[in-house]
Amino acid sequence: MKIARRTFLGSAAAASAILAAPMLGAQGRPRVVVVGGGAGGATAARYIAKDSAGAIDVTLVEPTRVYFTCFFSNLFLGGFQELDDLGHTYGTLAADYGVNVVHDWAVGIDRDAKTVSLGSGYALPYDRLILSPGIDFIEGSVPGWSIADQDVMPHAYKGGTQAGLLRAQIDAMPEGGTFVMVAPPNPFRCPPGPYERISMVAHRFTQVNPTAKIIIVDPKESFSKQALFEEGWQNHYPGMITRIGPDFGAETVTVNPETMEIDVDGEVIKADVANIIPAQRAGTICQLAGITDGNWAPVVPASMQSRIDPNIFVLGDASAQGDMPKSGYSANSQAKVAAMIVRGELTGSQVFPARYSNTCWSLIATDDGVKVGAAYEPTEEKIASVSSFISQTGEDAALRKQTYEESLGWYAGITSDMFG
Structure with missing residues (x-):
């Protein structure tokens, strides 16, 4: 396969692409910059480049050369996937679709000059400009923990090395030891994610450490698919998992990474492995652009355009849009709407009414998959759910296996849709 000259542009080589950009503009091709190469950004870059047939110059800014999906990382923790299975590269976007791929950090946005500053x-x-930077964490939201402690008490809520670290800690945990998760408050990336993770950690323990204990410290009254997860935990991992909710002090938590202790309203838990998932906000570039309401970036429901700057679109986890959960599926769905709007604005191509959808699959145990999802339409105020579905408790094993296999097909499909 022949790689185009614009294929891989590292930080040192980024100058050539950037210096070429004014020339391209002078030749009449409008320029779109996409920041973030995940489910939102990579999809948007691919669809704009593909469907504009070269009429738009598309640049994707993503610091990592191999992108590890956060979705399905729990299956890696449970031993159902290898970490390499979750890694994807940008060669096809560059070679087959003509996307300028710049491996660098976006560190600032000048909205008046309409420029993105790179590291x-x-x-x-x-x-x-399309921003799809995912999440960052709210410093101090778990007292005693900071991002500097992520190698001791990993969050593993961004794909890649953190997932590998947490898996290594799980496998090295002493026999009969205690795994503690501090779950995040709403809203956060992938509402079922922490509880699928608990399921996968429990599954791993049944293989390598069957007397281990798991404690969830959860500030929320309830959580996504709660009845399904609790049924599954009772069926597959009886006596292993304990959840401490706000009624037992989970809203008042401090941690000590040096001693591996979690203080829950005065009661101290000694952890052998501690997974700390803090409160979340939009990726920092949205803050730097000045388009957030404090933590998230409000968007126009029909287009995913920023409510503050119509030349900027915000996708996925970073956006405040209404009823859609923060998920890879949601970001992918939103990206296609934004790509259509951008093409329409820049080339006059036809624009259709926005429609959105989402499904979130979770694996509880071997061949025991569950799902929740909905279809959405934009209103003036928000992206609103118009229909929904969810797996039911008591489903037979054949249906649960089918649901799991469906999730494998979805992963193959969405990553192909993202990266080509």
Whole structure:
């Protein structure tokens, strides 16, 4: 396969792409810059480049050369996937679709000049900007823990090395030891995610450490698919999992990474492995752009355009849009709407009414998959759910296996949709 000249642009080589951008603009091609190469950003870049047939110059800014999906990382923790299975590269986007792939950090946005500043010191001009940076954490939301402690008490809520670290800690935990998760408050990335993780950690323990104990410290009254998870835990992992909710002090938690202790309203738990998932906000670039309401970036429901700057679109976890959960499926769905709107604005192509959808699958044990999902339409105020579905307790094993196999097909499909 022949790799185009614009294929892989590292930080040091980014200058050539950026210096070329004004020339391209002078030749009449509008410029779109996409920040973030995950389910939202990679999909948007691919669809704009593919469907505009070269009429739009598309640049994707993503610091990592191999992108590890956060979705399905729990299955890696449970031993159902290998970490390499979750890693994806950008060669096809560059070679087959003509996307300029710049491996660098976006560190600032000048909305008046319409430029994106990069860590390497260069600035990318844009006519439209799409931000899909995912999440960052709210510092101090778990007293005693900071991002500097992530190697001792990992969050593993961004794909890649953190998942590998947590898996290694799980496998090295002493026999009969205690795994503690501090779950995040709403809203956060992937509402069923922490509880699928508990399921996968429990599954792993049944293989390597069957007398281990799991404690969830959860500040929320309830959580996504709660009845399904609790039924599954009772069926597959009886006596292993304990959840401490706000009625038992889970809203008042401090941690000590040096001693591996979690203080729950005065009661101290000694952990052998501690998974701390803090409160979350939009990726920092949204804060730097000045388009957030404090933590999240409000968008126009029909287009995913920022309510503060119509030249900027915000996708996925970073957006405040209404009823859609923060998930990879949601980001992918939103990206296709945004790509259509951007093409329409820049080339005059036809624009259709926005429609959105989402499904979140979770694996509880071997061949025991469950799901929840909905279809959505935009209103003036928000993206609103118009229909929904959820797995039911007591389903037979054949249906649960089918649901799990469906999730494997979805993962193959969405990653192909993202990366080509």
